[in-house]
Amino acid sequence: VQLQASGGGLVQAGGSLRLSCAASGGTVxxxxxxxxxxxxxxxxxxxxxxxxxxxxxxxxxxxxGRFTVSRDNAKNTVYLEMNSLKPEDTAAYYCAADRTCGLxxxxxxxxxxxxxxQGTLVTVSS
Numbered sequence: 001v002q003l004q005a006s007g008g009g010l011v012q013a014g015g016s017l018r019l020s021c022a023a024s025g026g027t028v029x030x031x032x033x034x035x036x037x038x039x040x041x042x043x044x045x046x047x048x049x050x051x052x053x054x055x056x057x058x059x060x061x062x063x064x065g066r067f068t069v070s071r072d073n074a075k076n077t078v079y080l081e082m083n084s085l086k087p088e089d090t091a092a093y094y095c096a097a098d099r100t101c102g103l104x105x106x107x108x109x110x111x112x113x114x115x116x117x118q119g120t121l122v123t124v125s126s
Contacts, residue, residue: 004023004117007020010125020078021033021079028076032051032101036093039088054070056105067083092122100112
């Protein structure tokens, strides 16, 4: 499975972006999917995660109420809708896939994810 993240860019504080993660080389309908980010000089952190069907999701406290993760299994794509962006959201955003999680579960640890996209850069100006 290959993952391609897109949708990053430069946006002013308070603005919105929608990231997409398109999978190819196989279906990810039975994979847990996650979004992570890494800012310069900081460790990678989880932003959001979603279960196979989308019935269960997780958002980090820092983005709760502002970011929404969703998926369209028919399109083999996962999304991250980001609203009310803040300068501290500036980072490279990565999507990832975990084949080992079970139905109804989500994966929050990066080591659970075997497949990673190349990252898309989000820059939020103040």
